[in-house]
Amino acid sequence: MEIKQAVGKGIKLPVMEAFYTIQGEGTFTGHPAYFIRLGGCDVGCVWCDVKESWEAGKWPVQSVEEIVEGALQYPGKLVVITGGEPLMYDLGPLTALLKEKGFTINIETSGAHPFSGQFDWVCFSPKKFKEPHPSIFEKANELKVIVFHKSDFAFAEKHAAKVQPACRKLLQPEWSKAERYTGEIIDYIKKHPDWNISLQTHKFMDIP
Ligand SMILES: C[S@@+](CC[C@H](N)C(=O)[O-])C[C@H]1O[C@@H](n2cnc3c(N)ncnc32)[C@H](O)[C@@H]1O
Ligand SMILES: Nc1nc2[nH]cc(C(=O)O)c2c(=O)[nH]1
Ligand code: SF4
Numbered sequence: 001m002e003i004k005q006a007v008g009k010g011i012k013l014p015v016m017e018a019f020y021t022i023q024g025e026g027t028f029t030g031h032p033a034y035f036i037r038l039g040g041c042d043v044g045c046v047w048c049d050v051k052e053s054w055e056a057g058k059w060p061v062q063s064v065e066e067i068v069e070g071a072l073q074y075p076g077k078l079v080v081i082t083g084g085e086p087l088m089y090d091l092g093p094l095t096a097l098l099k100e101k102g103f104t105i106n107i108e109t110s111g112a113h114p115f116s117g118q119f120d121w122v123c124f125s126p127k128k129f130k131e132p133h134p135s136i137f138e139k140a141n142e143l144k145v146i147v148f149h150k151s152d153f154a155f156a157e158k159h160a161a162k163v164q165p166a167c168r169k170l171l172q173p174e175w176s177k178a179e180r181y182t183g184e185i186i187d188y189i190k191k192h193p194d195w196n197i198s199l200q201t202h203k204f205m206d207i208p
């Protein structure tokens, strides 16, 4: 089968990098996890910390079997699929094989493309730069809004109104604006205790 067709079916995927580290953000902060970073993103966040991921064609295409083989090299049983924007691809085949091998599977997504795959935990981080696809709202277990501007508090509430009641609500300072906004985030959460803070702890630890 031609590579393009295989990628279209999610049997092969462009992989920018894959690494075993500690989940630095969100509800699973502190858990060891194997990260699979798929190449390609069309959302275009001005503050994205992995802009080199955006161009899908730059990255080698691997079969889902090869990708899962990488995950099997480590003792951890948690896999995080990220990118780039992983939902640009059909994640059905990759997640089915990971499940067959006994992994817990989390995803980091902007929700800008139709939902696919089977996940144990969905981190939905909506962006002003591209509207979420409606399929994400019932799937999100965690809403993680990046605070880069004061308008992001209202943006966070707008999306919180659309997710399921049990969805966890997190505010995470944009890395370069953390000094500017962390104090405001703390004040906001103390006044609105249904929100929690998420920090990019891997950057403090200087790990991938
Ligand atoms: C690089 S993105 C990849 C997954 C997906 N495209 C997304 O945006 O959710 C992984 C996580 O990092 C967050 N992120 C990206 N750049 C950031 C930055 N400069 N400061 C804080 N969080 C950032 C995103 O919002 C997302 O939650
Ligand atoms: N340690 C670590 N934790 C993370 N959580 C989400 C990340 C991502 O880029 O998706 C990430 C990452 O790149 N590294
Ligand atoms: S959606 Fe994610 S990968 Fe894409 S530009 Fe935004 S933060 Fe970066």
Ligand SMILES: [Mg+2]
Pocket (backbone or CB within 6 Å): 049, 050
């Ligand atoms: Mg990251």
